[in-house]
Amino acid sequence: xxxxxxxxxxxxxxxxxxxxxxxxxxxxxxxxxxxxxxxxxxxxxxxxxxxxxxxxxxxxxxxxxxxxxxxxxxxxxxxxxxxxxxxxxxxxxxxxxxxxxxxxxxxxxxxxxxxxxxxxxxxxxxxxxxxxxxxxxxxxxxxxxxxxxxxxxxxxxxxxxxxxxxxxxxxxxxxxxxxxxxxxxxxxxxxxxxxxxxxxxxxxxxxxxxxxxxxxxxxxxxxxxxxxxxxxxxxxxxxxxxxxxxxxxxxxxxxxxxxxxxxxxxxxxxxxxxxxxxxxxxxxxxxxxxxxxxxxxxxxxxxxxxxxxxxxxxxxxxxxxxxxxxxxxxxxxxxxxxxxxxxxxxxxxxxxxxxxxxxxxxxxxxxxxxxxxxxx
Amino acid sequence: xxxxxxxxxxxxxxxxxxxxxxxxxxxxxxxxxxxxxxxxxxxxxxxxxxxxxxxxxxxxxxxxxxxxxxxxxxxxxxxxxxxxxxxxxxxxxxxxxxxxxxxxxxxxxxxxxxxxxxxxxxxxxxxxxxxxxxxxxxxxxxxxxxxxxxxxxxxxxxxxxxxxxxxxxxxxxxxxxxxxxxxxxxxxxxxxxxxxxxxxxxxxxxxxxxxxxxxxxxxxxxxxxxxxxxxxxxxxxxxxxxxxxxxxxxxxxxxxxxxxxxxxxxxxxxxxxxxxxxxxxxxxxxxxxxxxxxxxxxxxxxxxxxxxxxxxxxxxxxxxxxxx
Numbered sequence: 001x002x003x004x005x006x007x008x009x010x011x012x013x014x015x016x017x018x019x020x021x022x023x024x025x026x027x028x029x030x031x032x033x034x035x036x037x038x039x040x041x042x043x044x045x046x047x048x049x050x051x052x053x054x055x056x057x058x059x060x061x062x063x064x065x066x067x068x069x070x071x072x073x074x075x076x077x078x079x080x081x082x083x084x085x086x087x088x089x090x091x092x093x094x095x096x097x098x099x100x101x102x103x104x105x106x107x108x109x110x111x112x113x114x115x116x117x118x119x120x121x122x123x124x125x126x127x128x129x130x131x132x133x134x135x136x137x138x139x140x141x142x143x144x145x146x147x148x149x150x151x152x153x154x155x156x157x158x159x160x161x162x163x164x165x166x167x168x169x170x171x172x173x174x175x176x177x178x179x180x181x182x183x184x185x186x187x188x189x190x191x192x193x194x195x196x197x198x199x200x201x202x203x204x205x206x207x208x209x210x211x212x213x214x215x216x217x218x219x220x221x222x223x224x225x226x227x228x229x230x231x232x233x234x235x236x237x238x239x240x241x242x243x244x245x246x247x248x249x250x251x252x253x254x255x256x257x258x259x260x261x262x263x264x265x266x267x268x269x270x271x272x273x274x275x276x277x278x279x280x281x282x283x284x285x286x287x288x289x290x291x292x293x294x295x296x297x298x299x300x301x302x303x304x305x306x307x308x309x310x311x312x313x314x315x316x317x318x319x320x321x322x323x324x325x326x327x328x329x330x331x332x333x334x335x336x337x338x339x340x341x342x343x344x345x346x347x348x349x350x351x352x353x354x355x356x357x358x359x360x361x362x363x364x365x366x367x368x369x370x371x372x373x374x375x376x
Numbered sequence: 377x378x379x380x381x382x383x384x385x386x387x388x389x390x391x392x393x394x395x396x397x398x399x400x401x402x403x404x405x406x407x408x409x410x411x412x413x414x415x416x417x418x419x420x421x422x423x424x425x426x427x428x429x430x431x432x433x434x435x436x437x438x439x440x441x442x443x444x445x446x447x448x449x450x451x452x453x454x455x456x457x458x459x460x461x462x463x464x465x466x467x468x469x470x471x472x473x474x475x476x477x478x479x480x481x482x483x484x485x486x487x488x489x490x491x492x493x494x495x496x497x498x499x500x501x502x503x504x505x506x507x508x509x510x511x512x513x514x515x516x517x518x519x520x521x522x523x524x525x526x527x528x529x530x531x532x533x534x535x536x537x538x539x540x541x542x543x544x545x546x547x548x549x550x551x552x553x554x555x556x557x558x559x560x561x562x563x564x565x566x567x568x569x570x571x572x573x574x575x576x577x578x579x580x581x582x583x584x585x586x587x588x589x590x591x592x593x594x595x596x597x598x599x600x601x602x603x604x605x606x607x608x609x610x611x612x613x614x615x616x617x618x619x620x621x622x623x624x625x626x627x628x629x630x631x632x633x634x635x636x637x638x639x640x641x642x643x644x645x646x647x648x649x650x651x652x653x654x655x656x657x658x659x660x661x662x663x664x665x666x667x668x669x670x671x672x673x674x675x676x677x678x679x680x681x682x683x684x685x686x687x688x689x690x691x692x693x694x695x696x697x698x699x700x
Contacts, residue, residue: 045509071509077539082498082532089439089502092487095509112529116492117499123698125480125488126471130700161698185700 022205026168027059027197029175030136034061034098036207037182038068041096044182047074047087048100048136057100058197060136084110084135088118088187092129096182102376104137104191105148111156118187119162130185134178139193139230139281141329142366143374147317152282154229157189158258158291164188164212165258169233171201173256176210184212193231193281194376195368213260217269221249224275224339227266227292229255232281232311238332239339242352248343258288266292267300274305277338279330284312311338322364331356331365378596380589382658388426388588389649389659394671395422395446396646398455401675402445402462403624410683411462413475416491418446420586420618423645424549425450425519427591428611431599432515434485437507439500440519442477442491443549443617447519452484455674459682467685485514493554494520494527501533504542504608515602517545522612523554525569526562534576537608544608545598546573549585552614555621556631573610585613586645616640 024032038044046061052073056062065073076083080101087097101107107114114135121131140149157165164186168174174196181188210216218233219240228236233254240250251269255262270276276296280289289310296308311330318328333356340349359365367373380388399417406415418425421443429438429450440447448458454469461468462476470478477491487503490496500518507514524530525548537544548569552559570580579601583594591613598609618641620627627637653659691697 077532077535079529079532079536082501082529082536085495085498085529086502086505086533086536089487089499089504090506090509091502092499093503093506093510095506112492112495113498116495117490121488122700124470124474124478126469126473127697127700128470128480128482129488132700161695164699 021202023200024171024203025059025197026171026174026199026201029171029201029203030060030178030192031056031062031064032203032205033175033178033182035064035067037179038064038072040207043094044096044098045072045074046098046100047076047083049076049078050102051075051100057102058138058194060197061100080106080109081113084113085117087133088113088121088131091118091131091133092121096132098134098136098182100136102138103140103149104153105140105151107135107137108153114163114187115160119160122186123162131187132185133187134181135187135189137189137191139191140376141193141195141231142325142368142372143376144320144322144325144366145318145376146320149376150318152191152313154191154258154282155286155288155291158288162187163259166190166212167230167255167258168192169196169230169254169256171199171203173210173216173254175203176208177212177256179207180209180212183209188212191230195231198369198371199234210256212257213262214256215262215265216254216256217265218252218254219250221251221273223249223273224277224343225251225253225266225269225273226277226279226335226339227253227255228279229258229288230281232279232330235330235332236279236335239335242332242336243339246340246345246348248339248345250339261291261295263295263299266295270296270300271303274303275342276304276308277311277335277342278308279311279335282313283315284310285315287312306342309338309342311335322366326360326365329365331359333359378593380592385589385653385658388430388592389653390667391426391450392422392588392646392649393667394674395426395449397668397671398449398675399445401679403619405679406624412464413462413477414622415445415462415476415624416443416622417619417624418443418617420640420644421549421551421615422446423588423591423649424547424585424613424615427588428517428545428547428595430592431595432517434483436515436517437485437487437500437503438517438519439487439496439503440489441493441496441521441524442489443521444479444489444519445476448479448481448486448489451481451486453479453481453486455678456681457481459678460685463682463685464687465682465685466688467681472688494524494529496520497524497527497529497533501537501542501544504537504544505540508540508542513543513606515543515545515599517547519547519549521554522548522550522552522559522569523562524548525572531572531576534573534578534610538577541607543602543606545602546578546608546610547595548610548612550612550614551617553617553621553632558632569612570610578608578610579605580610580612582612585615586643586648588645588649615645616643618644
């Protein structure tokens, strides 16, 4: 189980100084954000297939219906497209829906309403209505989720003007970003990586906000920049730990929000280091990593000392068998290897490569920690 | 409630005549190339919005589709703002961002109109859902064509409206064509839209959409039903459009059978009602001329407003306006 000791960046320095320490799970941080905002604002409601189910969407909605009532936490028909339009209509009328889908893959059926209506309503009627919706979508991974339960798709949402796209990576930013998302007056796609739900970390009890559109500088460095998001920030952090003795000064940027993109933080870092690796939990072609690299090449080309490299999923659907999916997901060691290659550090390259291949051949890498026992 | 008195008949007639004259005026001026957006004229279909929307008030809500001018005007939408919108002016109802297909007038309860077939249906259901969650009883009316009933989202909406018992009136304007495609290539002759609505537990009514008084009476029954039972209702009216699907011209010959066109031209809602009112002396030729004159002046003034209004100012940072 991941814990605070391993991930000191889960709580920013400022907060560490003033907050009493309290560790909860990522899923509880999400639960708490919704609970607190539902208490503060009667217009906030949650709707989704199984939103009030006995497991409470992996614990993220547990007890909310009992506390806030059946008109505030609602189950719904399996009609993703209509329901997306329906929450949009309700948002236009002043409510603040939080719509949940246990896998982002199912939400593809709602894209017509999302793209044609939710994302455009404010603009196409000259700004007369706001559409404050949060779409909480889970990106699956592991335990044989297979081709249709493990897609990320953040680049699809990021392509659409009018949507904001948020990818929390820690317990701290999960709560703060979700509160900002619920309070935002626009449709926000909030992508929760399934492997983060059981991560522990420090979370203040009070209502606090992590602003949308601001990246988090997880670790400071001068030699190389890693730009990452969502669960891959954890892998990137582990990669930094693996490379501790290599004498490479690594700067890790966790985007937190894909749209609006915090270009400034990325560019500042790249201008300083001249080396950049983009780690994205999604496919490579036309993925969000492409956008990050485009911004860098357009606005900081002259500062680059080496061609940038992307660490992403390969361009094929995720295979179900763990033997194959072991090779589908990049690990901290893949990221570490990429850093070593880019920085011409050849000492440990061969041993780490061998180690990685052995690890991938040895046994399943399809669970985030021992508490995860399937089935989804 | 549904009796059409002489006073009411003149009011309804006036509204229908006004919409016809507005649409014809748009058609006449379209070739000036100043209205630079698609227009889907309602000519031939005016009786339905007039008859239906006479039962609702400003605090009730309207959502509709691409052929929305008549819905918008019958619900009380500002003619000046509609024309300015079609002219792409800053004074338009959507500040020039939407055009003819994106009409809105929040003061009149017109929540919005959109052209993706079936696309505005769930938004309308969501409006009714929000009203229910807020414990309000205002009515929501959704206009759509028979083409939208071919979309899966229609069935999804019927189900949710019924599941939640929403105060919602679904109004299907069946004009037999989707662009150039007739019903015969789109829906099985055995397909029964009313039965589909009923199978979802929704009460249905139908009527001739070209008979203004019948529309008024059928819609009146439907609205009474919704208010009494606090449940949704589906009404379908048969009708026919006289202009091309999109644009100002009379429909090109060839894709609609001549006999069919002839039949429907005889069923012109304005012609039928004019004849009826003249015949039973509810309306005189003098009155009719006065109506026409008055409407003509209003239209003239509205076009002048649209034409003389300033264009929107280009914002170099337009992308920022996408977000609230």
